[in-house]
Amino acid sequence: MRIPLLLPLFLAAACGPQKQDDTGDPCAFKRSATTVTTGSDGSTTATIDVAEGDLELQVLASRDDGGATTIDSLIDPAGTVVWSGTDWSEANDHEYLTGAPYPTTAGSAFDWPVRGSDVPLSAGTWTVSVGAWRDGGGSQNDREVQVETIVRQCTAETVVLPVTLAFTDGLEEDAGVHEAFEAALEGWRAIYAGVGITLDVTETTTDMDPTLVNPSVGDRQYAELYTASGTTGVLVVVGETIADFEDFYGYTGFMPGPASARPNSAIAIAWLTLAGPDGVFDDEETATTGALIAHEAGHYLSLLHPVETSWDWYDPLDDTEQCVNQSGCVRKLGSNLMFPWVDADGSLITDEQRAMMRNWIVLQ
């Protein structure tokens, strides 16, 4: 287990609330940024000021030198470790809660609370532990890690999810693809309406290569597009295929998704892989596309597969049944939106999954 050994070394900081009341939004986001340096065990800490009434926080960690990061634990103002990545390792019931403790060079993200049952935020100074890693290797000391924190406070319930749907250059001229995605959007809207989430979709185009970079690998163009979208929400980029992952229908940058412009702030959707050899969407392919985007956006909003296809790794929720083999898992969980095999018939979202989605930093 990694224990934070050093107090954060503040090398740079910029902070200040970004009130959105003037736009009519009921929520305000307080953002702050700092740079910390890892100690001899390859980890360090940063602090987050939480005020009375703050509901949700998100921590983002990244490095400018191309190395990998992790977010390892969260400590409340009383000094209690409310979450530790090592609590969610293989030794603990084969469950996982977030992608945060797994090293990535594209930037780490962590939300709290994640589940409806998690310890809520309380006023005071919270502490987050972050780590620096070689890409694919061991921990690294004396490395700078950029930490951004977002804390949300709302005056009323908001259930609107801002979405930017970006088509790669030229695709907007393909009427068939465009119509298929309009219909797929309606499918996505219907699935999320079932849990009270309304999509606010803006469509745009991008000159990104239609062979999309896997957003979990990271691409600065995703960050640029996220910034250009002018919103804090979900960015869905529609291209032909996903480079080096050509048989994936879609891929999400991180679980949870960053509510900030990052190289992994995107969901990539491979329209050509979905449409098949004729390049034309039939009704079933269109319906699958809607379910697929809803599934990938579910990951962005923190949801995990209820079971992985090794059939021995699970989400931490009580109302997604456990199972131990393919046939049993398909029978018990095949209708769930987050079942790893996506099809148009899988749109069920459980109450605890709904709570996780509503806890994502932009929603309530």
Added chain:
Amino acid sequence: MWITLITTALAGTTELLASQDPVSCASLGPATDALYESLVALARPDLTPSIVPMRAAQCLLAVYPERPDLEGVILPWMRDPATYGFALLVAGKVDELPLALALEVTDSGREMSDPGLRRRLLARLSESKVAEVREAAGR
């Protein structure tokens, strides 16, 4: 016996390619003639689920780009609207093909029978990083 073996190999490849998990071309086994024949047989536009022919086409391009008879499989895709999805797949991979084949692919794209699809296909080919391909697409 030979037919049985081929059928069994095809069924095994189909099963792998139909997996709902991502499938790497390497997982299909060594690059044998039998695998090539299986992939050609599976890269059919009428086969469902459509992920099977798409994966088969991807693996043909990834594993057998140097195979002389590959052009006989992929060039017709570039001309037929019913295989426009395959054609776009090839266009997206054109830079990974041997130059001579890449140029033939581009020339065949110019023969796509549907004018609208032809325009979009050539536009995609003109995004190639290879100057000769861009030039051929823009002629």
